[in-house]
Amino acid sequence: MGRSSTPGEGTRPRVRHAGQLGWDDGPSAGSDDGHDSGRDGRRNSGGAGDRDRPGQGGRRRGQSHRHGRRGKRRILRWIAWILAVVILAGAGAGYLYYQHLNGNLKKADLTLGDKKMADHKANAAGQTPLNILLIGSDARNSKENQKLGGAKDTFGAPPLADVQMLLHLSADRSNMSVISMPRDTLLKIPKCTDPKTKHVYPATTGLAMTNETLGRGGPGCTVATWYELTGITIDHFMMIDFAGVVSMADAIGGVPVCVKGNVYSHTSDGKGSGLKLEEGTTKVKGKQALQWLRTRYGFKDGTDLSRTHAQHMYMNSMVRELRKGTKLTDPGKLMSLAEAATNALTVDKGDKGLGSVTKLYDLAGELKKVPTKRITMTTMPNVYGTGVNRGRVLPMPVDADQLFQMVRDDVPLDGKASKRKAPAAKKPTSPIAEIPVSVRNGTGTGTGYPVKGRATEVKGLLVGKGFIQTTVDTQNTAAAARTGVLFPNVDMEGNAQAVAKALGIPLSAVKKSTDVSGITLTVGADWRTIGDYHAPSAEEKTPESAGALNGDDETACMPIQPGFGW
Numbered sequence: 001m002g003r004s005s006t007p008g009e010g011t012r013p014r015v016r017h018a019g020q021l022g023w024d025d026g027p028s029a030g031s032d033d034g035h036d037s038g039r040d041g042r043r044n045s046g047g048a049g050d051r052d053r054p055g056q057g058g059r060r061r062g063q064s065h066r067h068g069r070r071g072k073r074r075i076l077r078w079i080a081w082i083l084a085v086v087i088l089a090g091a092g093a094g095y096l097y098y099q100h101l102n103g104n105l106k107k108a109d110l111t112l113g114d115k116k117m118a119d120h121k122a123n124a125a126g127q128t129p130l131n132i133l134l135i136g137s138d139a140r141n142s143k144e145n146q147k148l149g150g151a152k153d154t155f156g157a158p159p160l161a162d163v164q165m166l167l168h169l170s171a172d173r174s175n176m177s178v179i180s181m182p183r184d185t186l187l188k189i190p191k192c193t194d195p196k197t198k199h200v201y202p203a204t205t206g207l208a209m210t211n212e213t214l215g216r217g218g219p220g221c222t223v224a225t226w227y228e229l230t231g232i233t234i235d236h237f238m239m240i241d242f243a244g245v246v247s248m249a250d251a252i253g254g255v256p257v258c259v260k261g262n263v264y265s266h267t268s269d270g271k272g273s274g275l276k277l278e279e280g281t282t283k284v285k286g287k288q289a290l291q292w293l294r295t296r297y298g299f300k301d302g303t304d305l306s307r308t309h310a311q312h313m314y315m316n317s318m319v320r321e322l323r324k325g326t327k328l329t330d331p332g333k334l335m336s337l338a339e340a341a342t343n344a345l346t347v348d349k350g351d352k353g354l355g356s357v358t359k360l361y362d363l364a365g366e367l368k369k370v371p372t373k374r375i376t377m378t379t380m381p382n383v384y385g386t387g388v389n390r391g392r393v394l395p396m397p398v399d400a401d402q403l404f405q406m407v408r409d410d411v412p413l414d415g416k417a418s419k420r421k422a423p424a425a426k427k428p429t430s431p432i433a434e435i436p437v438s439v440r441n442g443t444g445t446g447t448g449y450p451v452k453g454r455a456t457e458v459k460g461l462l463v464g465k466g467f468i469q470t471t472v473d474t475q476n477t478a479a480a481a482r483t484g485v486l487f488p489n490v491d492m493e494g495n496a497q498a499v500a501k502a503l504g505i506p507l508s509a510v511k512k513s514t515d516v517s518g519i520t521l522t523v524g525a526d527w528r529t530i531g532d533y534h535a536p537s538a539e540e541k542t543p544e545s546a547g548a549l550n551g552d553d554e555t556a557c558m559p560i561q562p563g564f565g566w
Contacts, residue, residue, distance in 0.1 A: 102356050104342035107349030110237065112192040112217045113224025115478070117233045118515060120171075127171040129410050130366065131232055135219050135239035136163025136293075158215030161222045161239075163293075163311065166232065168407045173366060175374035177413040179403060179546075180312065181226075182304045183211040186385060186392045190228045192221035209392065219346060229395065230404040231481065236354050236363075239346040254283030255318045257292055257310075258557035264566045265291070265298035272297045276566070289314070298564035305379060305393075309547060310558055312377035316551045320372055375551030376413040378403065381543050397445065399543035401481035401525065406540060413542045414550065423507040426494035432502075435495045435519065437462060437470040442480030442522040450477055451528045458503075458523050465502045473520070480524035483533060484509040486516045495519055504533045 111117065120128035137159045161183070168177045186207040193200050194217035201216040213222040219239050227234060258281045265272040275291035275298065277284075284292050293311055300306035347354040354360055381399035385392040395401075403413075411417050428435065439462070441455035455472045462470040483505055487496035490512065496519045500510045503521075527533050542548050549556060 101342045104345075105355055106343075106346040107353065107355045108218045108346055109195050109220040110234070110348040110350070110353065111223045111227070112195065112220035113190045113228065115190065115224070115227065117227055118231075120233055121511075123171045123410065125172070127173075129171045130169040131234050131236075131407075132167045132169075133219075133223055133226055133234050133237040134163070134165040134167060135161050135214065135222055135237060137161060137214060137239055137241045160211040161214035161219070162211050164210065164222065164226070165311075166226060166230075166234070166407070168232075168410075169366060169370070170412065171410050173369040175412040175414060175416070176367070176370045176376070176551075177407060178312070178315075178375070178377045179407065180308045180377070180379045181210055182308055182379065182382060182393050183209065184304045184392045185210040185380070185382065186389055186394050187225065187229055189213055189216065189221070189225050192217045192224055194218065195220070207389065207394075219348075228479070230407070231479070232404060232407050235352075236348050238354065241344045250286050252318070252321060254285035255289060255314055255321060256281050256283050257314060257317060258282075259560060260557050261560040262566045263298045263558075263560045263564055265295045265564060267297060298561050300559050300561060302561045302564075305382075306558075306561070308379050309549070312379075312549045313556045313558065316372070316375065316377060316549065316553065316556070319375065319551060320554065323372055372551040374412070374414060374416070376542070377549040377551070378413055378542065378546035381545035395445070396543075396545060397525070399545045402543055403546055405481055406542065409540075411540045413546070413548060415541065417540055423497075423510065425507065426497055428494045428498040429491065430495055432466045432498060433468050435467055435469060435498065437467050437499055438473045438516075438518060438520045439470060440473045440476050440478075440520060440522045442478060442483075442524050443528045444477065444479035445481075445525045450479070454523050454528065457530060458521065458527075461503065462499070462521075467499065467502065480522045481526065482509065483524040483527045484511065484522055486511055486513040486520045486522070488512070488514065488516050488518065492519055504535065506535045509535075 122128050164181045164183065166179045166181075168179070170176070187210055188206075189201075189204045189208050189210075189212065191201065191203045192213075199217070201221070210222075210225060213225045219237050223234050223237055226232065257277075259277050259279060261279045263275065263277050265275040273291040273295040275288065275295045292314055294307070295310060296302055296304055296307040299310050347360075349355050354363065381396035381403060382393040383396050384390075385394055406413060439455045439459045441450045443454050444450040455474075459470045459472050485496045485500045485505060487493055487510070493510070493512070496510050497507055499505075499519060499521060500507060
């Protein structure tokens with residue numbers, strides 16, 4: 001893609017501008033037959049302002065007009081950039097530049113779950129990270145979306161969150177990490193309450209597909225599910241539908257994508273996105289851009305994971321195009337596109353939400369600080385299900401937890417983290433026999449229940465080491481990927497470290513928290529069995545299974561699935 005996208009070694013393919021003629025790679029866009037595979041999946045899942053003021057400051061006649069046009073174009077580039085990065089991978093974008101577009105923005109509650117998300121922990125400079133959940137909805141709730149999405153039998157059905165990406169902007173704004181969750185992921189969905197109807201959707205008793213969360217009250221349930229699984233505090237969400245993709249790709253003049261061979265995403269029974277490309281690099285736009293983002297049949301092994309990788313390639317390429325100074329030179333046309341695109345956009349509401357052009361503009365400024373070489377796209381490490389879960393994926397216990405932990409700890413996924421100093425050891429201020437400790441069982445995972453009696457077992461270990469004032473907290477059993485010790489104030493840090501040392505828990509896992517009133521040991525999913533605690537590797541490295549793709553990689557080219565060439 002870009003300057004040197006190549007389908008093979010030493011060859012630079014020619015670039016084409018394509019104008020041919022979906023999220024889900026079901027029947028081709030506009031098809032009347034067949035079923036959307038994402039919705040089939042649901043049935044079979046087994047689960048229950050304005051900072052640039054154009055026109056101001058001019059002194060000579062005509063100068064104000066010229067400055068105004070430049071200001072508008074500058075805003076267009078900024079807003080296009082934020083929506084390129086923030087929305088998407090199947091979701092596309094729109095352009096939010098003028099205040100009158102605020103009314104177009106739909107707004108919804110950030111979370112519909114009962115669990116309150118933890119506050120961010122500031123770094124040494126007092127900075128905090130920013131996490132945004134990007135959601136691509138397959139809703140067929142408008143004529144345009146129905147035309148683009150096809151599958152008539154799904155018109156009016158609850159929408160599915162077929163694209164889910166967590167964008168993490170580091171506290172110091174030096175890097176950005178993105179984690180995609182395959183829409184076929186099986187997990188537990190927490191209880192969610194629809195804020196409009198007050199209908200309560202109980203927590204699933206078994207595993208359900210993650211894309212079903214959107215139909216359980218709205219995007220806030222998708223946010224609650226992500227928090228339940230990852231423990232990552234989510235600050236905002238942005239959701240867009242099919243029509244937004246087309247608007248964005250058209251407005252920026254197309255996005256370069258590369259395939260290693262001729263490909264046609266179409267099967268004999270009518271499945272496939274309809275994408276048809278020649279080998280090499282093509283600038284896709286409009287419906288064809290949507291087709292690229294929805295394609296799985298024809299890419300790599302034909303799975304949803306292949307589609308996710310293609311979305312990462314598209315997103316990185318779009319950002320590079322905008323960074324190169326892609327010209328958005330027709331304000332009149334773009335304002336019309338903006339009207340349509342903002343009508344398709346839903347963001348979190350409230351004083352801290354993203355429900356205004358000004359707030360989106362400010363967010364664009366934050367995102368723009370990150371160079372493309374420090375953007376890392378990943379997919380949640382996963383394993384294929386078996387038996388009744390065949391054809392679905394589940395979070396990979398160790399690798400997925402490692403990835404989530406790195407984001408929680410604000411560790412860059414590109415491997416360029418600055419070396420952090422080891423916590424200073426402190427002496428306890430009380431004899432160990434006088435140190436109260438509360439033990440919680442956090443051994444549950446996104447797919448498994450807590451190990452019964454685990455907190456009591458660990459309490460026994462502590463009592464045996466002299467911490468005789470240890471008790472079990474049976475009320476707080478929130479899942480924790482890793483075992484750790486929390487303390488409420490600095491006076492207790494030495495005592496908390498003594499607890500950790502007694503069990504072999506690294507001092508890096510001892511942290512201050514206002515969520516506890518005393519020293520609290522949470523037994524995590526990394527210590528589910530009886531025996532001594534073995535700390536995970538201290539190496540902060542993105543798992544190979546996450547399939548990391550760097551934002552500066554212009555050589556990325558999609559392999560073609562056998563049988564889909566032409």
